[in-house]
Amino acid sequence: DQQVKQNSPSLSVQEGRISILNCDYTNSMFDYFLWYKKYPAEGPTFLISISSIKDKNEDGRFTVFLNKSAKHLSLHIVPSQPGDSAVYFCAASPSGAGSYQLTFGKGTKLSVIP
Amino acid sequence: DAGITQSPRHKVTETGTPVTLRCHQTENHRYMYWYRQDPGHGLRLIHYSYGVKDTDKGEVSDGYSVSRSKTEDFLLTLESATSSQTSVYFCAIRTSASSYNEQFFGPGTRLTVL
Numbered sequence: 001d002q003q004v005k006q007n008s009p010s011l012s013v014q015e016g017r018i019s020i021l022n023c024d025y026t027n028s029m030f031d032y033f034l035w036y037k038k039y040p041a042e043g044p045t046f047l048i049s050i051s052s053i054k055d056k057n058e059d060g061r062f063t064v065f066l067n068k069s070a071k072h073l074s075l076h077i078v079p080s081q082p083g084d085s086a087v088y089f090c091a092a093s094p095s096g097a098g099s100y101q102l103t104f105g106k107g108t109k110l111s112v113i114p
Numbered sequence: 115d116a117g118i119t120q121s122p123r124h125k126v127t128e129t130g131t132p133v134t135l136r137c138h139q140t141e142n143h144r145y146m147y148w149y150r151q152d153p154g155h156g157l158r159l160i161h162y163s164y165g166v167k168d169t170d171k172g173e174v175s176d177g178y179s180v181s182r183s184k185t186e187d188f189l190l191t192l193e194s195a196t197s198s199q200t201s202v203y204f205c206a207i208r209t210s211a212s213s214y215n216e217q218f219f220g221p222g223t224r225l226t227v228l
Contacts, residue, residue: 033214046218049214100208101162106155
């Protein structure tokens with residue numbers, strides 16, 4: 001049973017436009033949500049995160065929106081640049097002490113076209 | 115850069131042979147994780163460690179064992195490699211400063227089992 005779902009395997013966007021990557025989750029125990037970026041032949045890189053007590057977190061060109069009632073989050077990249085072309089993974093974690101495990105989605109491959 | 119190295123970076127082996135992958139960190143973080151990444155599956159947790167000699171299973175632990183005899187090293191062993199274990203393996207750490215359970219990943223090991 002997939003607890004974190006990224007339903008779009010790929011997305012193509014023109015340079016300078018907005019990229020919107022979506023993620024849905026099913027586990028109500030998740031409190032922290034994260035986005036990772038992965039280039040080929042490299043490890044995933046932490047990008048941005050948000051807590052369930054917030055609905056928006058912004059870091060430069062990257063903004064994550066959380067709709068807790070819909071169990072949906074999205075990553076907005078504005079403006080998109082060719083260097084943003086990568087696979088983006090959504091991840092979620094419960095809060096509190098424990099294993100601090102992350103549950104990942106399957107990823108969305110973003111291609112930014114010059 | 116979280117000071118994580120993985121060795122080897124690439125390995126080709128034959129079915130039935132034992133294989134050990136090493137993850138090394140330089141900053142004495144308590145939590146370490148092993149993931150595998152496969153097309154269409156995202157990142158899946160194999161095993162994790164919460165201290166020296168303290169380990170537990172993740173989502174896809176069958177066929178894998180781990181050991182952590184020193185804080186800085188977390189070893190993943192495939193006792194008898196199978197073709198289904200062909201994958202890219204990532205090690206990750208969680209730092210004490212991780213506010214939202216963010217993890218930081220090593221560069222990965224590409225394993226091919228013939």
